[in-house]
Amino acid sequence: MTSRRYLKVATAVFSEMIRWSLWFFSILLVIHLIRIFWLNGGPSPIEGFFTFSQYSTSIFMLVLGIMSAYTFMGRHIQQGVSRRDSFFGISLAAIGLSLFLTVVPLVINGIQHLLAKVSVFPVALDTAIAFETTAGMIAAAIALFMNVLTYYLAGWLISIGYYRFRWIAGFGFIALTFIVFGLNDYLWKPGNYTLDWLPYEPLEADFWLTALGSAAMILVLFLAMKILTKRVPIKM
Amino acid sequence: MMAASVQLNDVTLKFKKFEALKDVSLTLEAGKIHGLIGRNGAGKTSLLSLIAAFREPTSGGIFVDGSPVFENPEKMEQVAFVYDKDYKEETEKAKKLIALASHYRPHFDMDYAEQLIKRFKLPVNKPVNKLSKGMQSAMNVVMGLASRAPLTIFDEAYLGMDAPAREIFYKEILKDQEEHPRTFILSTHLVSEMDYLFDHVVIIDQGQLVLNEPYETLEARGASVTGAASDVEAFTADMKHLNEQQLGGTKSVMVYGELDESKRREAQTLGLEIGPVSLQDLFIYLTEEAN
Numbered sequence: 001m002t003s004r005r006y007l008k009v010a011t012a013v014f015s016e017m018i019r020w021s022l023w024f025f026s027i028l029l030v031i032h033l034i035r036i037f038w039l040n041g042g043p044s045p046i047e048g049f050f051t052f053s054q055y056s057t058s059i060f061m062l063v064l065g066i067m068s069a070y071t072f073m074g075r076h077i078q079q080g081v082s083r084r085d086s087f088f089g090i091s092l093a094a095i096g097l098s099l100f101l102t103v104v105p106l107v108i109n110g111i112q113h114l115l116a117k118v119s120v121f122p123v124a125l126d127t128a129i130a131f132e133t134t135a136g137m138i139a140a141a142i143a144l145f146m147n148v149l150t151y152y153l154a155g156w157l158i159s160i161g162y163y164r165f166r167w168i169a170g171f172g173f174i175a176l177t178f179i180v181f182g183l184n185d186y187l188w189k190p191g192n193y194t195l196d197w198l199p200y201e202p203l204e205a206d207f208w209l210t211a212l213g214s215a216a217m218i219l220v221l222f223l224a225m226k227i228l229t230k231r232v233p234i235k236m
Numbered sequence: 237m238m239a240a241s242v243q244l245n246d247v248t249l250k251f252k253k254f255e256a257l258k259d260v261s262l263t264l265e266a267g268k269i270h271g272l273i274g275r276n277g278a279g280k281t282s283l284l285s286l287i288a289a290f291r292e293p294t295s296g297g298i299f300v301d302g303s304p305v306f307e308n309p310e311k312m313e314q315v316a317f318v319y320d321k322d323y324k325e326e327t328e329k330a331k332k333l334i335a336l337a338s339h340y341r342p343h344f345d346m347d348y349a350e351q352l353i354k355r356f357k358l359p360v361n362k363p364v365n366k367l368s369k370g371m372q373s374a375m376n377v378v379m380g381l382a383s384r385a386p387l388t389i390f391d392e393a394y395l396g397m398d399a400p401a402r403e404i405f406y407k408e409i410l411k412d413q414e415e416h417p418r419t420f421i422l423s424t425h426l427v428s429e430m431d432y433l434f435d436h437v438v439i440i441d442q443g444q445l446v447l448n449e450p451y452e453t454l455e456a457r458g459a460s461v462t463g464a465a466s467d468v469e470a471f472t473a474d475m476k477h478l479n480e481q482q483l484g485g486t487k488s489v490m491v492y493g494e495l496d497e498s499k500r501r502e503a504q505t506l507g508l509e510i511g512p513v514s515l516q517d518l519f520i521y522l523t524e525e526a527n
Contacts, residue, residue, distance in 0.1 A: 076340070
């Protein structure tokens with residue numbers, strides 16, 4: 001009982017987020033299918049679900065992150081959960097959801113790949129494109145996992161900024177998340193490099209070095225959240 | 237008995253320059269119903285939010301069953317704080333919020349919750365922000381009562397409830413206290429309506445403790461004197477009047493201060509009736525005096 005309180009938070013938050021994710025993926029899949037069957041715009045191949053969903057999935061995670069402090073943290077602490085248990089519970093749920101959001105597009109992409117072989121679709125599907133640009137399927141999955149988790153943490157950062165310091169300082173936290181996005185792009189999308197205060201040295205060469213850099217940033221963000229939620233007064 | 241005691245040692249809470257609580261020291265015994273009374277802005281909610289570990293005091297210590305409560309998972313779990321929450325943005329159904337409470341509260345009794353839902357006629361399948369104010373309060377009360385938290389705090393939890401619903405609320409507190417004793421703190425300014433619930437009374441005003449006593453000894457703080465108008469007036473001439481009422485030739489006066497044995501005998505010979513002072517009158521007097 002005593003050591004399991006954060007697991008109670010994790011299961012409550014995770015089940016809530018999964019419910020929204022299922023809606024999210026259903027809608028996204030419908031849009032993708034509409035694009036394949038009706039809005040395919042000619043003979044050129046269309047990207048598979050994995051590539052198609054990446055951007056939206058990150059934004060979805062950002063939104064969930066932004067809801068964290070108000071919808072999850074406050075509500076759970078009001079039910080007698082400590083800030084510490086709330087932090088670990090939400091963190092665990094976010095990691096679990098990131099895994100889910102990585103696996104689902106992969107599986108849908110795989111199914112599309114198999115279906116494409118028996119020519120179910122009216123247009124060619126490029127289900128492999130996401131995996132060629134990095135170092136294969138595992139690497140693409142790791143990259144997506146770290147990206148969505150980073151977006152969640154960025155949202156959480158904005159949300160705790162507003163929750164704790166109100167709206168003027170909240171803007172400062174938004175600025176902070178732009179730096180997070182910039183660093184994230186610097187690591188994962190050397191082509192879309194957006195920070196001009198860092199020397200431009202593409203890291204394309206080594207996937208694992210990039211992953212390591214990304215993991216370090218995720219760790220720093222978790223640490224920041226731990227510190228920011230540690231003694232936060234609860235809004236009534 | 238699943239009841240928790242509360243202790244505050246020299247607690248001060250400041251918001252920038254405003255002092256919401258000034259050096260409050262207080263012990264609330266386990267297993268009792270404590271009434272926390274104060275005017276609007278007296279610091280009731282600030283005090284309760286500290287006990288519920290919603291925030292930290294600027295200085296001083298807050299203990300539940302002898303342990304500091306802030307960020308103490310064992311203790312926080314035992315404190316249920318029910319207050320007038322803003323549910324404008326709450327689109328979840330009442331059922332779901334009640335389920336969340338049962339997920340976290342170790343002593344939560346779902347059967348009891350369902351019984352209460354029926355008594356309050358709470359539409360649990362409606363989104364909370366679509367419920368009337370009174371029904372939102374009823375939902376809060378259901379969560380607080382059914383939590384059976386060893387320390388259950390109701391901070392003006394009755395807001396928006398109509399008189400019959402408030403009556404159900406008060407009766408349920410007494411009934412459940414008999415079967416499953418715990419510590420209650422009921423904050424209110426509806427004093428005359430709730431005073432019969434209290435075992436112990438705490439009055440605060442402008443962030444300071446004004447009174448902290450068992451309900452029975454409060455009676456000695458004053459008295460009501462009833463009888464023939466002229467006799468009552470003569471008898472209470474040199475006393476502090478809190479309140480007076482007259483009906484025809486009969487007058488009733490609330491006085492402040494203890495009536496000694498000789499005074500009581502004098503009243504008896506005059507044919508005057510001596511009763512206990514009402515908490516409401518005492519509250520008004522004590523908080524006016526401080527101003």
